[in-house]
Amino acid sequence: MPPNRPSSGWIIDPDLDEIDLDPSDFTSSLPLKKVPNGDVFQASRAGDVERLKYLLESGVNVNARDQWDSVALYYACLAGHLDAARMLLESGAICSEHTFDGDRCHYAALNLKVRKLLKAFEARPPPLAPLQAALRDTFLSCEANRVYLEQSEAIYHVSGLSSSGVSNANHFPPDVVFFVQGRPIEAHRVILSARSPFFKRKFKTDWRGRSEVRLAREKLSYPALYSLVHFFYSDRLEIAVDDMEDLVRICKGLSLPEEDRLPAALHRVLQSSLARSTMQQNLENDVDRLVSSFDVVHMNDCVDDLADICVRVDNKIFRCHQVVLASRSEYFRARLSHMKDFHEGKVGLPSDAVPCFEEHDLSMEAFEKMVEYMYTDGLKDINPGQAEEMFDAASRYLLFPLKRAVADVLLPQLEMVSPAELCHWLILSDMYGVIKIREYCLDTIACNFETFADTRDFRAMLLTVPPPSGDSSLRTTAPSAPGAALNTDQGNLLDDLREKWLEAEAADLDKRDESALLFDKRLEMLMLVAKKESETVVDDIQDSPA
Template structure:
C-alpha cells in the first residue's frame, strides 16, 4: 500500500507526502513497479521539478547511458529537470537510516571482506566467498567441492572466459542484478549458459529486448550499459541465501521450526568460519555476513575476537558465546542477517527488538515494529508508542499516533495517555521555551489529514475538541 501511494504521490508531485513515505514509512526511494518504472521516472515525466530535486538528494539513482537514466532524461517534462539529471551525483544511502541489503552484498563483493577464494581471470583478480557462490549456483557448489576443493586461488585462462563478463556474473550471484557494457552481453550469456544459470539467461534476454524496443522508439538515446535489478518481490536471492541460515542452525533446532521453507540438499558444504554458542546450541555461521551487516559483530569478531582464540567448536571452528538471549531469538537474528527478512511473531517481537537494538540491526528493528503494530488497540497503543520512542521506530511511532487520532475520544479518558502527554510536554520545555508538544502535533496531523467531506469535518472537530479539553484539564496550552 505504501509503495502504491509513493508512485501515486510522485505522479501528483506531492513532495510532502513523498517525504512522509520515505522518511516516516521507510519506503525505498529506488523501488520499481511492474512497468520497470521508479518514483524518479514518474516525477520527471510529470514535470515536478521540486520533487525531482528532492528524490535525487535522497538517493534516487539516475546514471547516464543506462536504460533507466536515459528513460528519465528522455521523459523529463522540462529543461530544468534535464539539467538536474545531468548534474546528478549519486547520494549513497549511508546517510539514511536504512541498512540496504543489496548494497551490503555489493560491498561484500567489491571489498572481499572475509573472502576465502580468489579467482584470477586472465590476470584480473576477483575475491569471493564460497558460501555465496555455492548457495546461489549448483555449478559453483559442485566445482568448489570437487575440482576447486581446498584451493584458495583458482586461475581461469580459457579464451572464451571474459574478465568483465565474469565480474558481471559474480555481481549477479551476489546481488541478483548486474551492470555490464552492451558489448559484453554475449560473453555474459555464454558464461551464464556454462554455469547453468537459466534465470540469468532469461533475465538478460528480457532486458535486452526491453532496451532494444526503447532505443528504437526514442531517437537520440544511447544505452551503453545494461543494468538489471531484481524486482522487490523477487524471492530468488533471499531463498538461495536462506540456505546458509538453514545450514547454520543446530540440529536440535531444525525440528522445532517445523518444515523449513527452503530446500536443504544433502552434502552441501556452506564453509562456515565461526561458531556462535547460545545456551549450549552451536550456530555455524560466516563472518562475512555478521561483520558486514552489524557494527556490533564487526567489533566483536574483528577487533576483540582474539580474546576467544582458545575456544573451539566442533570441527575446529573458532567459537564465541553470546549471552542474554535464547536460541529461538537468535534464530530470528540469524535469518535476518542472511536474508534481510524473518517472520517475527508479535509474542516474541519485543525480545527480538531488544537484541536487534543491541546488535545494531536497524532493519530487524523495523521488522519487529511491523510485528508489534499488529497488537495495536485502545489498551496497548500508549505502551507501543513508548516502545517506538525508546527504540527510535519512526514508522511504528507514526502508526501509533495515527491510531490515537482515530480513538482519541476514548483515549483522553485514560490516565496513561494523559501521563504520556505530560511527559512529552516536560521533555520539550526542558530543552527550550515553546508550547508545541510533538505527540499532540502528530495526533492533530492525523486527525486533520483525512478530511474530505462535510461529515469528515464534523468528526474532525469533535476529535480536536476532545484533545483540546484534555490539554485544558491537565493545564497545558499548545
Template structure:
C-alpha cells in the same frame, strides 16, 4: 512528429494503441549455441571496473500545464498501457503490489519506459527510473528510449538518471561492499581465482558463490574443498565476463559489455544458471538487430547489457538464494510454510541438515549462552552489521575460542549473552533475506533491542512491516503500549500508525485508563501559542560550520495534537482554540487520580 527514430529508420508521431506495434518493433528468438568446454576447470582472475558516477538527481518540477493534462485511466491495464496512458495510480499498484518487471519487453520488444518517453509523461518516466528501469543510452532499450523521447525535457531526465547506477536494495547494497568495483572489500575474500598464464586474480567468498550457483556449491564441497586458491585452466575463460558474473552474484545486477555476452552465456551454462543464460541469449538477438545503427552513430563507444533483479524470478534472486543457504545452517525454523512465505516457492528437498560446512559453508558460530548455537557466514554478518564486522575482525588470527567442525576444520565462536535464540533467529532472517515475514509480538521489544545493539537500524522498519497487519484489530491498551515502544526505539512507521489510530478515535482513547497512564509517562506538552498573537520568527544567522537546529516536534503528545487537529482543528483561530482545548484535556489527564473515572466528552 516526435523524436523517435527506430532502428529501421522509421519515425512515429503518435503513441501506438494497444493493438498496434511500435514502428521499430522486432521479434527476438533464443539461439542455442553449441556445447562448450568446461571453462571453470581451475583458473581465476580479479580486476575492477569503473562504476557510474553516483550523482544526486535534483527534484524535477512539473509545469502547471502538464499537471492539468488529462490522463486515461487503465484500471485493468498492464504496465505497458499504464505507462503509455500516464495512469500513475495503476502503475504504482503494479510496481509495489504486483511486483511487475519494469524492464520486461512486450510482444513488440518495447519496455514501459519506452512508452512513457514516447508519450511524454514526465512523472511516469521518473517513477520508472526510480524503480530501476534501464535508461543507459549504450544499451538496446535505453537507446530506444532516448530516440523515442517526445521532447527535450524527457531526454534531460534520462540523461540525469543515466549518470548513476540504478538503486539497490539494502541487502545488495551491503554485499556490494564485499565485492566492490574498485577499492578494498569490507571483508577479505576466502577464495581466490587466478587465470592460467595471467597474473590477475579474483577474490570472492564461498558462501555467496555457493548460494547463487549449484556448480560452485558442488565444487566447494567436492573437488575444491579446503582450497584457498583455484587456478582456472581454460584459455577461453574471459576474465571480465567472470567478474561481471561475480558482481551479479553479490548485487543482483548484471552489467556486462555486449562483446562479453557470449562468453558469459557459456559460463552460465556451466554454473547451472539457466534463467540468466536464457536472458543473455535473448538479448544477443536484440543486439544483432541494432548493430548497423549502432556502428553508424557510436563507432567508438562500447555497448552494454544491464539486467536488474526485477527481471529475475523470485527463487533466482539474492535474498532467496541466501535464505536457502541459511535454511541449510538451521538458522531458521524448519517449517516449510515459513520458508515458502519468506523466499518464494523454492525447493528445499536437497537442503542438508546443518551438520557440516560441506553443506552450508558456515565459517563462524554464534552462541546464545548454552541454549542454542547458530552456524553463520562471516561475509554476511560483516557486510550487514558494523558490530559483527568489528567483533569478527578481532577473531582473525587467534586460536582461542575455536571449536572443531564435523568436516575436520575449526570454527570461531562468538557468544551473545543479551539476546534469546528466538530473537536472534529473526535477526538472522533479516540479515540474510532483507525482510521479516512474521514476528511474535512478545519478541518485538527484544528484537528492537538487538537491532540497536547490532547497529541494524533498518531491521526496525522490517519488524514494523511484519507487526502492523496484526494491529488492525488491536485494542486501546495494545496501541498505547506500541506507541510507547515505537517512541522509545524510534520506529517511525509504527509510531505513525498508532498516532493515526488515536487521532481517528480520540474520544475512545481519552476515556481509557491505558491512555491516561501513557500520558503520565510521556513528556508534557509545550505551551501553546495562539496564532493571533504568535510573533514572527526573527531571522537569525547561523554561524558557518554550525549545524542548524531542527525544530520539528519529536514530542509524542505534540505529534498527537497535530494529528488530531488535522481532523478536528479547522482553520486559524478555530484551530488554535481546539489546540488549547487539547492541551487542557492532556493536563487534566496528567493530574487525574488513577482511581477516578475519566469521562471526557467533546468540548463545550
C-alpha cells in the same frame, strides 16, 4: 544504481553525464519552507530537504501516492525544488519516460534544470535492496575487485557506477581468489556456492581447501566472469556489450537457476546451517537419533554448509558465515575483523570445530530471527512479545533496518489490539525510534481520540510523556523565520498527536492555532483526571490490609 551517500549529507554525484548545472541552479524556483511535521508529499512540495531526508531514512515509500494519485517527486518537480527532486531520485523515485509517474514529472517540471536532472537519472537502475547493497559493498571493498572497477571504462559507462563510495571500512577478506588471464577476482565461497550449483560442486571436489584457483585463459573472459561474480553478490548485471557473448557462454556452462535471487539463495544456506546447528546440538546432548524427519532428509545437504563461525547464544550453537554477518552489521564486522582464533563458547565442541564466540543478554529465539533478517532481508513472522527484544538487538548490533522489518510484520497485528495495548506500542516505538509503528499509533489515536480519552490506560500514559510544547512554530502551517534552524530530533509525542488530530478533524487553516490550543486544554483536563486516578490507586493500596 544511485551513488553511495556519505553519512554527513546528500551530495549530487559529480559524474552525472550531461546535467550541466551551475551552483546557482540549486536555488529554488519557489521559496523553501519548513514543514517539521509534514509528510513526504508536503516536504517535497515545500523543498524541506531536512524533513525529506528524515522521512526517507525512516523507510517511507518514495513512490507512494497521495489521495490525488501523485507521488512526492511530482511535487518537487512542480515546485522546481532541485535538491528535493535529486534526493528522491537517489532514493529510487521513478522518473522514466513512458511511465505514468515519469511522464507526469517530466511534463510538470517547472524549469530546464529539473528536466536535466530527470534525464540524468532516467536511465539509472533503481537502488539495491539492503542485502544486495551490503554484499556488493563487500565485493567491491576487496582491493582487486575495486581496482578493476575503477580502471574499467566499459563497466563505468554501462552502469554509471563509481566505487568511490566503497571504503576499506566495508572490507571483509575473501577466502578464494580466481585468476583469469593473469588478473584476480576476489570472492567468498558461500556466496558463490549459494548462487551456483557449479561452484558448490567445485568447492566440494576439485577446489576443496584451495584459496587460489587459476582458470584456463582460452576458456574464460575476465570481464565476463567478473560481471557474473558481481551479479552473484548484487542481483544486478553490469557488463559491456562486447563481453555479453562471453558471459552467455559462461552461464550455459554453469547451469545457473533461472529465477533464483540472492535472498532465496541465502535462505537455503541459512536453513542448511540451522539444520546442522540443531544436529550439532543434539550430538552435544548425547541424543542418539535425529529429532525430526527434516534433519534426516537434509542431512547430506548439511554435511558441508561452508559455515566458518559458530555463535553460542543461550546455550545453543548457531553455525553462520562470517561474510554475511560482517556485511550486514558493523558490530559483527568489527568483532570478526579484530579477533582471531575465537575460543569463547567452544567448551564441549570438537577440537577441529570452526571458531566460536558467545553473545550474551539475548535469547536464542531473538538471535535466530536476527540472522533470518541478515540472510534474507525479511521476516516471515514474529511473536509480538519478541518485538522489544528485537528493537533492542537492532540497536545493539547496529542493524537498524531490522526495526523496519519487525514493524512490517507487526503492523497487521496491531489492527486488532486494545487501546491499552496500542498505548504500549506507542511508547515502545517512540523509545526505539520505530517510525512506522509510531505513526500508525498516532494516526489511530487521533482518528479515535474520544474513544481513547475515555480509557484509563490512555490517561495514565499522558502522565509518562512530556507535555505538549505549545510552541506554534512547530506546527506545519506556521511559516519559519528566514534562516531559522530546524530541530531535526524526533518530535514531542503530544505535539505530533495534536497535528494528527488537526488533520483528522480537518480544521480550517486559519483556525488551526485556536484549535490546537483547545486540544492542549483537553489534554490538560485528561492529565488532571489521570493524576486523581493515580492518587486513588495509591490510597487504595495504602488502606488495604497487609
